[in-house]
Amino acid sequence: MREATISDHGFLADGHSAVLVDRTGSVNWWCPQRFDAPSVFGRLLDPEAGHWSIRPVHDARTEWAYLPDTLVLRTVHTTAQGAVAVLDALALEPGARGHDVGLRSPRLLARIVHGLSGAVSMRLHYRPRFEYGRVVAYLHEQDGVLIASAGAARLTLRASVPLTCGEGEAHADFIVRNGQTETFTLAYAPAYDTDPQAEHDAQDVVDNAASGWLSWLNLHEYQGLYREQVRRSALVVQGMTYRPSGAVVAAATTSLPEQPGGERNYDYRFVWARDFSFTLEALWRAACSDEVNRQFAWLGRAIGRIGDDPVPIMYGVAGERDLTEHRLEHLAGYADSRPVTIGNDAWQQRQTDVPGEALGAAWLMREHLDDPLPADVRQLLRALADRTVTDWRRPDAGMWEARDTQRHHLSSKVLCWTALDRAVRFGARLGEPADIARWADARDQVRDTVLTRGWNASLGAYAGTLDGDDLDASVLLMPLVGFLAADAPRMRSTISVVEQRLAHEGLLRRWEGDPAGFVICSFWLVGCLALSGERDRAQRLFEDLVGRANDLGLFAEQIDPYTGEQLGNFPQAFSHIGLINAAGGLSDLVGSTAGMGAPPDHRIPRD
Incomplete structure (x- = not known):
């Protein structure tokens, strides 16, 4: 058989x-x-x-x-x-x-x-x-x-x-x-x-x-486009929630390979702070506002007080820190793909984007958080903003968790800008001592750095690293978090180049050489196309992507663009979160009532 x-x-x-x-x-x-x-x-x-x-x-x-x-x-x-x-x-x-x-x-x-x-x-x-x-x-x-x-x-x-x-x-x-x-x-x-x-x-x-x-599900009445697919994905995300703590695991499995026979086989049964803002936006889109304070309470407990060490990027489902990785040598692995691992050594990495995800989520959910903000939430958000003032200049492992050399990843800088921008917008709501002027000055420095050192004229695109010539799908976050308008000339050019060089049949790889299309990146492309004025093409791409789920509507992390085979851990919360957010964004553009209200005001600047 x-x-x-x-x-x-x-x-x-x-x-x-x-x-x-x-x-x-x-x-x-x-x-x-x-x-x-x-x-x-x-x-x-x-x-x-x-x-x-x-x-x-x-x-x-x-x-x-x-x-x-x-x-x-x-x-x-x-x-x-x-x-x-x-x-x-x-x-x-x-x-x-x-x-x-x-x-x-x-x-x-x-x-x-x-x-x-x-x-x-x-x-x-x-x-x-x-x-x-x-x-x-x-x-x-x-x-x-x-x-x-x-x-x-x-x-x-x-x-x-x-x-x-x-x-x-x-x-x-x-x-x-x-x-x-x-x-x-x-x-x-x-x-x-x-x-x-x-x-x-x-x-x-x-x-x-x-x-x-x-x-x-009936407590959360989403009214936007693609209602059936959004409701199914919302159920999947809820199914991957560890209910005692409220934490959402990245996937239900460990060590399902990104490439059959390959070695990039990681344990995803943990909770990434990076996923936090995307998860909360998906809950907001799917009209699950009541989960917001519970999620922030979990994040505050998990991070704790911020010291000199890197802000932790991931946790066990109850908030554990030490997720030391080791191999299960007795297991052959899926399709003979070794190693099989439990634990994930990325828990020790520096990833400077984490404050941006937390503060971005807080800003997005600001009307659904307690007012005034609880003291521990205020303290956490202030500390994250203060930490970003110094950390944004540092190289890091990036959102794809490179295990070799730390680099100045563009997406990390953009998320540092997001952290500082949202902290400035919160202003006095974060309580004392809120150093708004210092945050604003650092925010503007980050923006100038990204615009000048991130743009590669030879590529005709923003590169994946400062002063680099590499393409990376994570630059598509720039319009999605409000750093640049999607129809700004350089951003429009970036979207076009990324699609031409990294996409095949609508599936977008993270970088050149990535073995398969990364599902959430493909949904980011949907969002960018829609925001740049190509709504019809965005909808066609969305519908094609939805058709690539299995016959139960489930997505893994990646899909081989040539065979259609799903790869990586399964089901993948990130993929389903991407679907929900892309559907909500398309709904905003056609005037549907999606989620809990109007889309967030990012006041997106142009370059």
Whole structure:
């Protein structure tokens, strides 16, 4: 049987963790304790690292879709003998609705098989492997349930069909006839938890999960263009939110490669401060204003007081700092792409754009933040502005997190300008001591530096680095954050050159030599084209990009422009955030009511 590709997977979530299940019915990824915890099913990264499949024995044609406006997945398998539907859902706390969805989820996966016609032979293969596939669990039956335990974890499987146990795995062959239903629930608990795991009715779990996700989405009534795609992406972003803290992870997975067989395989199950402003804008666009103060509270706790070290760029889902990277040498990697890593050493980098993302988000959300601003938020924003006054002159790793030499990345300077510009605009709202004159002077110095040293006349574009001759898609942020108008002559030329040199079939690479199109950069191009007056072409590009999602509407980080293969960690919050923001920007231009109100006033200057 063909191994599932990255885009052959659906995504389930419960506010703490995520499941990836492929279209054949195999659960290939689940870290049930929380997003960045060890996996119990890791087949995504190695065939021997554990899975749980429920699939037809004979060849089947498969169609799948989410139940409308939910993260409950329905897969229909049609064989020569008949058809079955499989429903998959991660459980939410019973009765949890609206903003309580995911806060206290029971860590349970429910699977239901319904017979639709005929009599379909089905096969179950349950093969848990704890600690990223290192540990073979001991399986034993107790009171009619199958318990798998080893190390720090315990799984309890309840099935309506008889199971046959082997060494570290279980099997079942069964027939599902028209109108018949078979149910399965798998519950996680720490091994040291002595409380018995309660029995859950699988249908109740599925119904409650569907109602919970729908109730959350219905609190946020987006009215702009591309409503269906925006609502789906908003659900995906919410599904990647660790609800106890409110932090949004970059992706649900680790080490899915940017290029098959390549080495750029990173752990993305953490929270990047860089994503913060883009995430908040997406929540604003999708009319999720109530999340704003919660997000700022998380950011303030995570950053803490700013000292002499670089402002931290990323955190664990509960705000942890030390994310030291190491390799899992026993795993073969997706499509033999090594290394497989957990942790991410980018946590130690200097990235001077971080204050710009935080202050930019605060300015965008200013009408939805508490008034007056809480003391800790004022202190944080002042400290970030003060730090930017000195840090903007320093080289950094850049937003693409280069692991070789630090450089003077243009996008970092532009985000430093953003931090200082928004701090000046806030003015006295940031409280004392607000050094507005000093911030304004530094802001103007940054702007002059970018305009004079960033422009490369030979390229006819703003380069990726000061005094450089390299192209970088991140320069498209200049009009999106209000540094320059998109229709200013040099910016228009930059957009054209970047598109000509870095794009193929609408997919925009980050730099020349990048192996695939980076999805959020492609959506940035949509925004720039729209702002420069090419609205029709922007909409065509947007619709083409949306059509490149998998058939569940999910995006990875990158897409190969020649094969259409999705690459990188999956699903990728950045990609879905880019979709939401681009759709909102297009809605602004045609006068639709998008999100929570009028677009932000950047007072964009011209060059």
